Amino acid sequence: xxxxxxxxxxxxxxxxxxxxxxxxxxxxxxxxxxxxxxxxxxxxxxxxxxxxxxxxxxxxxxxxxxxxxxxxxxxxxxxxxxxxxxxxxxxxxxxxxxxxxxxxxxxxxxxxxxxxxxxxxxxxxxxxxxxxxxxxxxxxxxxxxxxxxxxxxxxxxxxxxxxxxxxxxxxxxxxxxxxxxxxxxxxxxxxxxxxxxxxxxxxxxxxxxxxxxxxxxxxxxxxxxxxxxxxxxxxxxxxxxxxxxxxxxxxxxxxxxxxxxxxxxxxxxxxxxxxxxxxxxxxxxxxxxxxxxxxxxxxxxxxxxxxxxxxxxxxxxxxxxxxxxxxxxxxxxxxxxxxxxxxxxxxxxxxxxxxxxxxxxxxxxxxxxxxxxxxxxxxxxxxxxxxxxxxxxxxxxxxxxxxxxxxxxxxxxxxxxxxxxxxxxxxxxxxxxxxxxxxxxxxxxxxxxxxxxxxxxxxxxxxxxxxxxxxxxxxxxxxxxxxxxxxxxxxxxxxxxxxxxxxxxxxxxxxxxxxxxxxxxxxxxxxxxxxxxxxxxxxxxxxxxxxxxxxxxxxxxxxxxxxxxxxxxxxxxxxxxxxxxxxxxxxxxxxxxxxxxxxxxxxxxx
Amino acid sequence: xxxxxxxxxxxxxxxxxxxxxxxxxxxxxxxxxxxxxxxxxxxxxxxxxxxxxxxxxxxxxxxxxxxxxxxxxxxxxxxxxxxxxxxxxxxxxxxxxxxxxxxxxxxxxxxxxxxxxxxxxxxxxxxxxxxxxxxxxxxxxxxxxxxxxxxxxxxxxxxxxxxxxxxxxxxxxxxxxxxxxxxxxxxxxxxxxxxxxxxxxxxxxxxxxxxxxxxxxxxxxxxxxxxxxxxxxxxxxxxxxxxxxxxxxxxxxxxxxxxxxxxxxxxxxxxxxxxxxxxxxxxxxxxxxxxxxx
Numbered sequence: 001x002x003x004x005x006x007x008x009x010x011x012x013x014x015x016x017x018x019x020x021x022x023x024x025x026x027x028x029x030x031x032x033x034x035x036x037x038x039x040x041x042x043x044x045x046x047x048x049x050x051x052x053x054x055x056x057x058x059x060x061x062x063x064x065x066x067x068x069x070x071x072x073x074x075x076x077x078x079x080x081x082x083x084x085x086x087x088x089x090x091x092x093x094x095x096x097x098x099x100x101x102x103x104x105x106x107x108x109x110x111x112x113x114x115x116x117x118x119x120x121x122x123x124x125x126x127x128x129x130x131x132x133x134x135x136x137x138x139x140x141x142x143x144x145x146x147x148x149x150x151x152x153x154x155x156x157x158x159x160x161x162x163x164x165x166x167x168x169x170x171x172x173x174x175x176x177x178x179x180x181x182x183x184x185x186x187x188x189x190x191x192x193x194x195x196x197x198x199x200x201x202x203x204x205x206x207x208x209x210x211x212x213x214x215x216x217x218x219x220x221x222x223x224x225x226x227x228x229x230x231x232x233x234x235x236x237x238x239x240x241x242x243x244x245x246x247x248x249x250x251x252x253x254x255x256x257x258x259x260x261x262x263x264x265x266x267x268x269x270x271x272x273x274x275x276x277x278x279x280x281x282x283x284x285x286x287x288x289x290x291x292x293x294x295x296x297x298x299x300x301x302x303x304x305x306x307x308x309x310x311x312x313x314x315x316x317x318x319x320x321x322x323x324x325x326x327x328x329x330x331x332x333x334x335x336x337x338x339x340x341x342x343x344x345x346x347x348x349x350x351x352x353x354x355x356x357x358x359x360x361x362x363x364x365x366x367x368x369x370x371x372x373x374x375x376x377x378x379x380x381x382x383x384x385x386x387x388x389x390x391x392x393x394x395x396x397x398x399x400x401x402x403x404x405x406x407x408x409x410x411x412x413x414x415x416x417x418x419x420x421x422x423x424x425x426x427x428x429x430x431x432x433x434x435x436x437x438x439x440x441x442x443x444x445x446x447x448x449x450x451x452x453x454x455x456x457x458x459x460x461x462x463x464x465x466x467x468x469x470x471x472x473x474x475x476x477x478x479x480x481x482x483x484x485x486x487x488x489x490x491x492x493x494x495x496x497x498x499x500x501x502x503x504x505x506x507x508x509x510x511x512x513x514x515x516x517x518x519x520x521x522x523x524x525x526x527x528x529x530x531x532x533x534x535x536x537x538x539x540x541x542x543x544x545x546x547x548x549x550x551x552x553x554x555x556x557x558x559x560x561x562x563x564x565x566x567x568x569x570x571x572x573x574x575x576x577x578x579x580x581x582x583x584x585x586x587x588x589x590x591x592x593x594x595x596x597x598x599x600x601x602x603x604x605x606x
Numbered sequence: 607x608x609x610x611x612x613x614x615x616x617x618x619x620x621x622x623x624x625x626x627x628x629x630x631x632x633x634x635x636x637x638x639x640x641x642x643x644x645x646x647x648x649x650x651x652x653x654x655x656x657x658x659x660x661x662x663x664x665x666x667x668x669x670x671x672x673x674x675x676x677x678x679x680x681x682x683x684x685x686x687x688x689x690x691x692x693x694x695x696x697x698x699x700x701x702x703x704x705x706x707x708x709x710x711x712x713x714x715x716x717x718x719x720x721x722x723x724x725x726x727x728x729x730x731x732x733x734x735x736x737x738x739x740x741x742x743x744x745x746x747x748x749x750x751x752x753x754x755x756x757x758x759x760x761x762x763x764x765x766x767x768x769x770x771x772x773x774x775x776x777x778x779x780x781x782x783x784x785x786x787x788x789x790x791x792x793x794x795x796x797x798x799x800x801x802x803x804x805x806x807x808x809x810x811x812x813x814x815x816x817x818x819x820x821x822x823x824x825x826x827x828x829x830x831x832x833x834x835x836x837x838x839x840x841x842x843x844x845x846x847x848x849x850x851x852x853x854x855x856x857x858x859x860x861x862x863x864x865x866x867x868x869x870x871x872x873x874x875x876x877x878x879x880x881x882x883x884x885x886x887x888x889x890x891x892x893x894x895x896x897x898x899x900x
Binding site: 009130138140265267268271304330337386419425426427428429431432433435436439440443446447448450452454455458459462494495498501502504505506508509512516520538539541544545546547548549550552553554556557559561565569572 | 695716718723730743745779790796797804824827828831837838846847850860893
């Protein structure tokens with residue numbers, strides 16, 4: 001007699017039902033769409049305007065379907081689903097050129113999942129950039145530069161306080177990420193006392209009358225950690241400004257941020273917005289009696305301008321910025337500051353009405369050094385506005401005298417999106433065009449189909465009835481893999497598809513082990529039913545052992561790998577787990593279904 | 607098991623050849639490991655590489671490569687190093703001014719990333735081997751672990767050697783394949799080891815070469831069939847998977863073939879050399895697993 005417990009049957013049927021249900025949405029892939037919303041404050045889009053926009057979209061002669069219906073009295077957003085990604089881009093570009101600015105036009109992926117499936121949170125697998133097309137960036141915080149800029153501003157701060165306390169120092173410099181002070185012998189105690197009680201960084205006094213201030217390891221880690229998490233927020237804001245669906249901005253490792261922008265093709269444009277490590281500095285013009293050592297010299301519209309080194313506020317205190325036009329029709333940027341920024345601005349400007357204040361645009365650039373092949377980064381600082389302070393400024397003010405409306409809107413965008421807390425470099429960049437993405441899907445599916453059919457044919461040829469059983473298990477295995485990928489909302493990549501294909505080849509291994517064991521036991525003159533039982537029981541441990549090792553390798557791959565390799569590791573591990581379920585439990589269940597009532601089975605079709 | 611000696615010499619020769627090639631010729635490391643810029647474009651008509659070189663020459667030093675990729679419309683541009691991350695954008699816009707094409711792919715990998723990936727890759731292979739060894743030591747026995755480890759080193763070296771000798775492009779995906787080979791090869795090794803253990807426990811009096819031989823013969827059918835089904839799907843990937851997957855498939859195909867061979871010859875040779883005997887495999891009281899024997 002073949003035995004099979006009831007609870008196992010229940011589990012199998014349960015898993016199969018769940019698996020099929022959650023794999024189903026993959027038959028309804030989302031369509032590329034263009035989404036149109038009104039600027040947040042303006043509310044819903046009225047049906048008339050929606051009709052007009054739809055009319056406008058038909059002018060492109062691109063076929064699309066929209067979500068407009070007769071009954072609604074207004075739309076949160078309008079969706080135009082196009083047939084492919086090229087059309088989607090064309091449609092977006094056309095609408096952008098022809099619609100008023102209060103409309104926000106974004107690329108989107110509109111789900112096509114039937115309502116009853118989305119009600120139970122079932123959704124199709126996410127496609128990776130290599131299948132969907134898009135751009136990815138990996139950016140790294142420049143720790144060296146971050147530390148030196150922080151130390152510079154820290155030094156400026158201490159020096160100002162020391163002056164106020166009338167403690168003299170003879171020299172101060174920043175060498176190797178540490179500030180070194182030196183002073184006359186008679187002032188050492190005073191300086192030592194002051195620094196001891198007022199420094200929140202690591203501080204020590206050296207024998208040769210040098211005082212050293214530096215970050216300790218924890219402090220450095222915190223600094224970088226803070227900078228990366230700040231930048232993460234900023235980058236998310238900037239990415240949102242780009243108006244694309246499902247962007248991914250995540251931290252990677254200690255000092256990196258990975259940005260994925262599906263559907264984007266123009267890297268240059270995306271990089272301009274995301275990567276600009278632009279910042280603003282607001283500084284006062286130097287007075288005639290200012291010490292030269294406390295000023296910097298700039299060129300501005302052909303004249304030399306001296307500015308105080310001291311920065312009133314930087315761009316990260318900017319809460320909002322928008323483009324406007326002044327009385328004479330010139331572009332301007334209206335700026336609002338946060339509380340702290342407002343206070344500082346007020347303190348610095350109230351006694352300086354009539355003096356000039358400059359806005360300096362600080363942009364980080366990279367060049368190859370002349371002397372060696374090393375890459376070095378430097379700050380390109382230029383004055384973008386030099387205006388007389390008309391009255392004490394506070395939280396709200398404006399920058400006028402910008403070159404063009406374009407310059408104004410770009411500046412406002414960057415200001416709004418926030419300044420990066422630390423400069424970042426692009427260390428990796430990749431673009432996959434939509435046509436390559438489509439090709440990748442095609443070759444992935446084709447190789448899956450070919451690989452699958454070859455294996456299925458071989459199994460039937462070699463194991464007959466048992467081959468068919470194993471094939472059902474393999475097919476179910478693919479269903480389960482896609483269900484689990486969908487449930488985990490894991491991303492499917494081309495190597496991921498390769499992982500699934502590989503799993504098919506290896507998944508039959510468990511069945512091969514079982515079946516060859518059964519054959520062997522038959523040769524040992526065991527009765528067919530006993531041979532089946534023995535085959536399953538004895539092959540079981542071997543299968544678990546063999547699969548566990550592959551699973552361990554997959555986990556190692558996942559931890560050391562990035563994007564594509566992780567995609568492979570995910571499908572491989574999911575595939576191993578599901579194949580153990582299907583190859584051991586499901587096939588045994590099927591064998592039981594076929595042979596359970598056969599008390600005197602003489603031969604097996606194996 | 608007859609041609610054991612021949613197999614030993616063949617293995618040693620292949621491993622030495624691989625080490626030799628890896629040392630002197632090295633791997634054809636892809637962009638992932640070297641850093642640099644890669645641009646793949648599809649021209650609307652047959653591309654003239656000379657014209658493209660001319661356009662690029664105005665932007666770049668001499669060290670770039672332009673080649674066809676698949677058809678005469680597909681062009682691949684490789685620029686090593688690439689310290690400036692805006693370079694690729696500038697090149698694409700320069701090309702856009704002169705030609706009509708569809709941008710298929712554009713990658714930039716910074717030099718530091720390449721270096722890290724190299725380190726991580728090497729580390730990954732070592733970690734995988736070490737974990738496997740510990741696993742086998744725990745599940746089987748020390749001699750099996752040594753045997754399996756030698757088989758793994760053998761497999762990985764030969765696969766890497768093949769990539770070096772034929773100078774096939776080695777990128778991150780291929781590295782993933784090499785790691786998968788470790789998993790696969792071990793899979794085979796474990797299945798064989800499992801049977802050796804079972805046979806030892808069943809018939810304690812036999813000669814060890816005899817037991818190992820018999821275990822191998824019992825598992826040979828299964829080993830070959832599994833390798834065959836895996837090779838079937840891998841050939842499907844090789845033929846249809848496109849350029850991106852091609853080298854990945856080659857690595858796995860080599861790995862499966864070498865891995866199958868090594869689980870038959872390398873592991874067992876080592877076990878015989880180390881004089882595996884039934885005391886090594888006697889069930890100790892502390893062991894709790896059940897091998898299914900009545």
